[in-house]
Amino acid sequence: MPDRIADPWGTRTPHGPGTPWPVRVDSFLEGDLTEDDVDAWYRSASVLHSNGDAMDIAVKDGRIVGVRGRATDRINHGRLGPKDLYGWQANGSADRLTHPLVRDEHGELVRATWDEAMGRVVARSKELLDRPGGWGRHGFYTSGQLFLEEYYTLGIIGKAGIGTPHMDGNTRLCTATAAAAMKESFGVDAQPGSYTDVDHCDALALWGHNVAETQAVLWMRMLDRRRGPDPPRMLCVDPRSTAVAREADVHLAIRSGTNVACLNGILRELLARGLYDPGYVAAHTVGLDELRETVEPYDLPRVAGICDVPVADLEAAVELLGTCERLVSSVLQGFYQSNQATAAACQVNNLHLIRGMLGRPGAGLYQMNGQPTAQNTRESGADGDLPAMRNWDNPEHVQELADLWNVPVDRIPHWAAPTHAMQIFRYVEQGSIDLLWIQATNPAVSMPELPRIREILDRDGLFLVVQDLFLTETAAYADVVLPAATWGEKLGSFTCVDRTCHLSEKAVDPPGEARADLDILLDYARRMDFRDQDGAPLLKYDDPEGAFEAWKACTRGRPNEYVGMTYDRLREGGIQWPCNDEHPDGKERLYDDGVFATDPDYAETYGQDLQTGATVSAEAYRAADPGGRAFLRAAPYVPSAQVPTEERPLLLTTGRTVYQFHTRTKTGRAPQLQAAAPDAWVELSAHDADELGLHEGDRARITSGTGAVEAAVRISGIRPGMVFVPFHYGWWDAADGGRPTGAGRTANDLTVLNWDPVSKQPPFKVTAVRVEKVADGDGPSPAPSVGGSAAADPGSVPATVGGPDAEARERLGEG
Amino acid sequence: MHLAHYLTLLQTAERDLASALRAVAEAHHEEPAVQDTARLTAGWADEHAERLQAFVDRYAPLAPDAPEELHVDLFRGPRTGGLAYLRDLHDLVLQATTCDVSWTLVGQAAKGARDEELTAAVRACDGETGRTLAWLTTLLKTSATQALVVA
Structure with a gap:
């Protein structure tokens, strides 16, 4: 029985391009219960991440006793992530609020x-x-x-x-930039792609998206293609050595806050080398000349200097993105919560627009969501x-x-x-x-x-x-x-990035x-x-x-018509919007006809200045009516105000582990998840740890312009010059239940109240900090050995395992 | 030919705009909405002032004596009190407007002087001044209702 704490992604079911993703039904029931013991199953989907995995809730004697992935659903084909398998236990916590x-x-x-x-x-x-x-x-x-x-x-x-x-x-805090970028490029906040694009693509690009930990089931889908025949090539842009970065063929571990410079450089090369689709661009976009002008100064040697990555790696990224035929991109917090968030996310839209990579199988774009x-x-x-x-x-x-x-x-x-x-x-x-x-x-x-x-x-x-x-x-x-x-x-419903709406029933x-x-x-x-x-x-x-x-x-x-859906139809399984007379079963991909939602009478916005956030007037927008074409919007790179200084020479980024969600109100009350990631840590590169005299498990103090945090050190594969602290850890379960005086363990004591001018999303990924040693450690840090927090020297820390209490079930090939 | 005087007037106005943007950002440091973009647009204004110097030098020898006071102080330092932020943004809008109008006048003059270099400079700089003005106007409109009706 698989321990889905030790292996969050479970058994591989490899397959080739254009073939159906095999079914694998994951389930977890408490104690020794089997499915025969369950009184009733109720339909729902994941609420501890944004992937929208369809599942059934098992009820026995009026209590929730487990979950099972739904084999027939388009999103997950039966699979569940670790937070789905174990997180439901929080419902039954003794400390639930039971009265006002x-x-x-x-x-x-x-x-x-x-x-x-x-x-x-x-x-x-x-x-x-x-x-x-x-x-x-x-x-x-x-x-x-x-x-x-x-x-x-x-x-x-x-x-x-x-x-x-x-x-x-x-x-x-999580997806305002996805919305803003899609509005700026396509006219409305509507996700163009479908998760099924992963089944067809020949290239995957993950832009600041640690998909292995934030959407574990989508990562399973990607890995199953990577292990099958004709696997997609893969690019990862992330300053940390995540599971995604380690899997990728090209990993750009760029300096935090430089996404726009990186993308401007890539777009410049694609345009300069003719690696784009002039026919698509002419028919379906406006703004090519302005895009060219904006990206022109970003030759690869200059970009390599700004981002602090080798030119050869940038070349490899250009080659991968410029020669693939069916590209899937996914964008998340490494872009949305960083410097120039909307401008960076728009450049990924531009990449897909100039290469004509939208609206057909395998050519998909997810401006991802962080929450269910x-x-x-x-x-x-x-x-x-x-x-x-x-x-x-x-x-x-x-x-x-x-x-x-x-x-x-x-x-x-x-x-x-x-x-x-x-x-x-x-x-x-x-x-x-x-x-x-x-x-x-x-x-x-x-x-x-x-x-x-x-x-x-x-x-x-x-x-x-x-x-x-x-x-x-x-x-x-x-x-x-x-x-x-x-x-x-x-009872209610909710919708994931794939535009699929699920019904979530009342089970108890x-x-x-x-x-x-x-x-x-x-x-x-x-x-x-x-x-x-x-x-x-x-x-x-x-x-x-x-x-x-x-x-x-x-x-x-x-654009998001739900008119063809009913609760009864949703009980049969998830349905994508738009769902209407024209598309009674939902529409798999938007913009397949190259007509975008930019008509002035239809669009969700008249646009904003990508650098200042100034609103564009209705008159100005109407005067430049794009006629259903998409906008190629771009901005020059401008460094963040948070740059390393002598006093604060390192850059802090914050984020998640696969085992926890947000501030752990639920996952911290699911024993297997909490045990896997029980306390905060700070990741440093071996290089910086060495300079600071820090070893695995030592207590370190991280200080920014706004506050201080103390945590145990994990020496990970993060790029030198950067540190990582997970943002999950508040103080509700601290020993005395109160907020510690002085330095606590809460990452956002360090971050800065500020926002992107367009999306108004705060830049959690770029804070200048100082790190100092507080005390020697008495063992390895509590950081999981899985995912982005894996030790640089894997043998130096114990492996994260769930043990017998985390044994789940997998049934392969069940239809 | 009086062009040099207007170039100087514009140069001073751009410098005033840059320092006013920085002063307002500093005085209202608790307002995140104004910080980064004030820094960005102040940088633009500085560049404009610097770029104008070559044209001031070009046209100064052709100019008669300076006429009486052309320059007007539109911003006399940030305020304090309940409406200080709104009123300071209002001042910034006026300062950016005077730059914007001056660019229009200089642009007209550049055409008459058949000065292609100056025309190109006007096109580039006035675009940025217009964007600064649009940003300030957006911020002012977004802030006005709460400040005047609620607070």
């Missing part, structure tokens, strides 16, 4: 009834709304982990109930966008929403782009937002520059509502804590008095008595399926 909490007159959080807790929220909300500009005193910071129906409901409450633009998701339901946050209007990819600056689009919701158009804020998360926190800091409602996310650990964020959450006069499963580090600051049901305890009741997030939002709307302009309730449904039907109506005529 309110802060009493002594400042303590005490048990309350729902009536009391919601009464306090509504009283404060109404009091603020009665004041001038009361809408602007409300802020909502939601998640990438709720369900589609919940986001859409929240979006209506915010935009048409309260009328505030201050609503965003933690998707701002981030796609829905973005498309349903719970973030800095309007629902169904409508353009806030297009009065017709706003009118469509007003008609749909039957409210006056000026109730919907559209005088500027919706407020992004970082600015929402800034307004809280200034005291102009007085009610902040946080749902299913933990900014006290996940936001940049935490010393400042914690002061913001603690501000006198702020009324903080936190809706979550556990008393997180953030919930500890709350005035009202609302206990929420989670995956497996509520939530613990105690915990309620589905949708029910909490509907209750708030009812108590606030939000009405449409005819006096009817603003929200005209009271259950998930009603919300889904309302959402379908909202998507009519938009």
Whole structure:
């Protein structure tokens, strides 16, 4: 029985190009249970990463007892990643929130009834709304982990109930750049590719995407091609030696913050050497001359100097990208959370556009998501966008929403782009937002520059509502804590990068008095008595399926049409959008006809200046109507403000391990996952460790301009000059449960509150730091031996294993 | 020919813009929205001022005595208080606008002087000044509603 902690990716099922990906059904049931012991199976998909793996939840005696991958689903063909296999156990944790909490007159959080807790929220909300500009005193910071129906409901409450633009998701920290880059290039935030492109491609390029650890099942799909006949060649751009980097034929371990220089150089060579498709470019793009002009100064020797990689490696990358015939690219946090995020991600779009690598089998592009339901946050209007990819600056689009919701158009804020998360926190800091409602996310650990964020959450006069499963580090600051049901305890749907929507069924009741997030939002709307302009309730449904039907109506005529889906159809398996009369079973790839969503009446944006973020006016956009062609948008390389200095000579990057998700609210409560990665560490190259007199396991202090962290040293394959700290580790499970005074282990104590000018995503990957030795270690660091944290000398640390408790099942070839 | 005077006026305005951008970024260091892009656009303004020097030198010998005060101080240092950030952005918009208008005038003059080099410089620099102005206007519009109606 495979130990899927020791081997997160399981057994290979190699296959050749254009042949179906073989089925492998993975499952894990607690104790000695077998499938015969299971009372019932309920349909769902992964919520501890963004891949969207379809699975069934096993229930026995009213409890969740395990999971099994679904063989027939297009996403995973039965496979599950380690977080899917073991993470569900967190649902049953003894420390789940089972009743609301309110802060009493002594400042303590005490048990309350729902009536009391919601009464306090509504009283404060109404009091603020009665004041001038009361809408602007409300802020909502939601998640990438709720369900589609919940986001859409929240979006209506915010935009048409309260009328505030201050609503965003933690998707701002994870995939805002994916959205921004696709809008800039293609007109809307719609993923062009399909996961099946991996089955057809002859080249794979991973741009700052440690797919092996962030989307383990997609990596299995890639590895199965790599082990089969006619394998795709592979390029990896990443400063760390990840499993992806070690597998790749070409690894560009570039200096953090230099992605734009790297891509400008590659694009320059492809154009200069004629390694592009002039016919496709002429027919389907605009901006070639400007692109050429922008990339012209980036000859490979210059790029090699900026990025600090050999010219020969850049040459190899150009050759690989310029000669392949079916290229799959995937982009993630190494680009999105870095310097010039949107400009870098747009250059990957440009690569696919100039080579005509879109809209056919094997020619695919994933501007990846980091969270399971981030796609829905973005498309349903719970973030800095309007629902169904409508353009806030297009009065017709706003009118469509007003008609749909039957409210006056000026109730919907559209005088500027919706407020992004970082600015929402800034307004809280200034005291102009007085009610902040946080749902299913933990900014006290996940936001940049935490010393400042914690002061913001603690501000006198702020009324903080936190809706979550556990008393997180953030919930500890709350005035009202609302206990929420989670995956497996509520009904709803969500959509992954492949545009595939899955239904997630209610398998068991939530613990105690915990309620589905949708029910909490509907209750708030009812108590606030939000009405449409005819006096009817603003929200005209009271259950998930009603919300889904309302959402379908909202998507009519938009790129992400759900109109052909129903809950009954989704019970049969995942369906891609657009799903409509023309594509009743969904459409596998977008832009197969080379017509992009850039028509001024249809596009989600009129564009922004890639360097400054200035909005392009409707008049300017219409004057330059691209006629359905895509934009080749580019910018010169500009160094980050965070560059190494004498005082802080190293660059910090943060990220994940395959075993943990976000701030570990769930994975930290799944024993096998927590044991595999129990505590923070800091990765250094052998070269830098040597200079600093550090050895494996030694305690080191990392200091930036904003704070300090202490962690045990792992000497890994990271490039010299850089250090890595995982961002998962807060203090909810610290020995005394409190935040340590002085240097803790929380990576975001070090990062800087700042953002990309276009996507407004913070640059977690580029912080100048100093590293010093604190004490000798008494053994190896807690870093896993698997993935990016693997030791440079593998024999020097014990292998990460799960043991008997982590034995899962694999059934190969089952149809 | 008065072109040299306007070139000097523009050069001073670009220098003023650069220092005003840096002063506002520093005074409002708690506003991340303004930091990196102020640094970027201040760099552009510095380059413009430097690039203008050759043309100032070219046309200075052809100019009569300088007319009375052409230069106007549009930014007298960052403010403090509730509306300081908004008002300082407002000032930056005015400063960038005066640069933008001056580039237009110099561009017209360059054509009359049949100076292709100056025309090319105007095209390159005015584009960046226009982008600076567009950025500041975006920032001002995004900030105005909360500052004036809510805060």
